[in-house]
Amino acid sequence: xxxxxxxxxxxxxxxxxxxxxxxxxxxxxxxxxxxxxxxxxxxxxxxxxxxxxxxxxxxxxxxxxxxxxx
Numbered sequence: 820x821x822x823x824x825x826x827x828x829x830x831x832x833x834x835x836x837x838x839x840x841x842x843x844x845x846x847x848x849x850x851x852x853x854x855x856x857x858x859x860x861x862x863x864x865x866x867x868x869x870x871x872x873x874x875x876x877x878x879x880x881x882x883x884x885x886x887x888x889x
Contacts, residue, residue, distance in 0.1 A: 829867075830845075831844060831845040840853055840855055841853065841860060841864055841867070
């Protein structure tokens with residue numbers, strides 16, 4: 820199964836869904852300082868992760884049949 824790439828952006832912050840990167844775009848537009856492990860951002864990180872998972876589409880229960888084009 821391939822890697823899912825998800826992004827969540829607020830007016831100031833960007834979370835890339837990787838479980839390891841959080842950047843403040845207002846103060847660090849070049850993304851030099853990763854805030855993921857910064858204690859001051861743990862509450863925001865938790866809120867962003869919860870919001871991300873709350874808005875994921877439901878998982879498919881039926882398997883799609885893959886058909887190669889001829």
